[in-house]
Amino acid sequence: MLRYVARTPRATPQRAQSRRCTLAIDFHAYFQPHAFLDRLRHRSGYPRIERVGGRETMMSAPGVGRPLRPEQNDLSARLALMDAAGIDTQILRLQNVSGIDALELDEGRDVARAANEESAALARQYPGRFIAFASVPMKDIGVAIAELEYAVSTLGHRGVGISVITDGVPVDDVRVAPLLDRVEALGIPLLLLPNHPSTCDPALAPFGWLTGAFGFQVDISIVALRLLCSGALERRPRLRVILANLGGVLPFVSERLDQYWQRVHAGGNVPSESPREGMRRFHFETASGDAGAIRLAADVVGVERLVFGSDYPSFDMARAVENVRQCGLPESDVARILTGNARVMLAA
Template sequence: MSGPVWAPPEPGAVDVHTHVVPPATSFVERLTATDPRWARLVRRADRDDVADVVVAGRLFRTVRRVAYDLDQRHAEQAARGLAGQVLSAMPELFATWAPAAEAADYCRAFNEWLAEQVVGYDGFYCGLGIVPLQDPAVAPELLAEIGRLGLLGVEIPCATPDAPLHDRRFDEFFTEAERLGLLVFMHSVGSVTEFDHAMAGTGAIFPARIGEALAGLIANGVLARHPGLRLLASHGGGGLPASVARLDFVRGMAPPTRESMPEPAATYARRIWFDPLVFDAAVLCLLIELVGTDRLVLGSDYPFLPVDPAELLRDPRLPDGLVDQVRSENPRRLLADAPGTKHEE
């Protein structure tokens, strides 16, 4: 099956880190009837402009209608001058805890739903699929299906309950993603159930987990073995800038580590793309010093954060021209060579 072909939008900002929540479907209803851990969207009787996301029987967050209504979403964002959005699953939909067979079926159902949703809108939307990383044998197979559906890549969690992403069991996944040229969007995750408030847990966990995952891909040689991997990291890469110097120190002190890191750690960090969601200009300065301005792409976490990331980019401590580069120029470079991208003649 061949899917829709995404045409790069007209000049303007392209947001590469946005999330979508599928409305209730018969498949999700069947899953949640037997296991409440599956995330589901629950419409409210008292309001039609919001809905609740329930995870494991607990309210995780209340989302605006634009999280699941793509018509209203398009109208809102187009009115703000946005030229395009890359849609990816709300991270709670990864369900890395789920039985492998059910997870694979769910991923296929989500990918097919998303591929249908992004059609139209004058090319405003494109999408990233999901795969069941808890089954390293099946996850690579779904990448080909994602490509056939016309989705531009895959969104993955920065870790699974059984193994970190730098574990050798995921080599086939990264090999296939590199071969197909798919964009791999690594999103921070972590258990927040031990926190009194789930959202407070995301603040405590997300920067550390994504930084640890990226450092692991460098330290264990994943990025050295897959030089063509197109990797996008959420939340500004979290703590990665603080790890690079130590990785290089260890590389110099322990020569055997050069088998997995033939080049300095910073070299691998500069192959990764990052959104600017660090909430502090001083932190963003550290990331720019490490990877340069040309590896930053607009990512807003829309519609979950009530902030405009472009405001941070205008901080006087940051380089001149950064706003246009991050909002428009860099996202187009990132997406230009993705499978399914149609270039105008």
């Protein structure tokens, strides 16, 4: 059985100053293993690494890229940022944006294996500071299951993260069902994240920045609702699914969904339980939610369904922690969001 190992935080100045506060466990932060970056440095197609303005830049398409930050693969630099932000532990998981899903199957399988082995080694090197979550190549579900088994059973990974849609196939699709079954059987959390291309790309063009800012939120919401309406979670009551980015827009439209379910019932495949009840089958991580949004999510699905996420480096670690602290909930509930619920999930 997988266990979260509690430990006394190291007494760095920043951590010593924050001991009066609950330190966070961060479910959502980019990690780029050296094996992955080395692969991108030698690729001719996208994604690849180019030098732009004297800096290594991860390019996902022509003219579209982000400079690499040292702390994305230098864990000593990452730890300093975590300490300053009040984050005790982070999940190590290869990024899915411009990650395995963008590679052909054979290359993605090799990168997944190298990344999973590297992240497991780092989690052992920094016990209590980092926890490894598996990355799997979703272009072939059989290959994905085999890599998941290896990562969990051999390497000791504590969960898995996948995109809500891969090559046009959402996770509620019958083709993905064997993977969901295996995740449930292994008893590990499943983190669902958005990725390119977004279903909203045609509507948002030519304002490309809105894909990540808004389109991703729509994608998460659509796939979560598909999982509920298809009965995928009802059939797997022990499957623990974490929705990234505060569940997209779901907390904000819960009343509309409920009233439509109660009064209209137009169309097919109506779920047996209300949308709000169904939402409580998920866990929501708090990345990109401001204080008011986090408070609303707690009201809609219950504080026990929330775990902390920063979405670093897209978003600021310290600001993500502060948003939770300022959400207006009692300190005991804030502590549950930042760390308590995560400890329960990782110990299950």
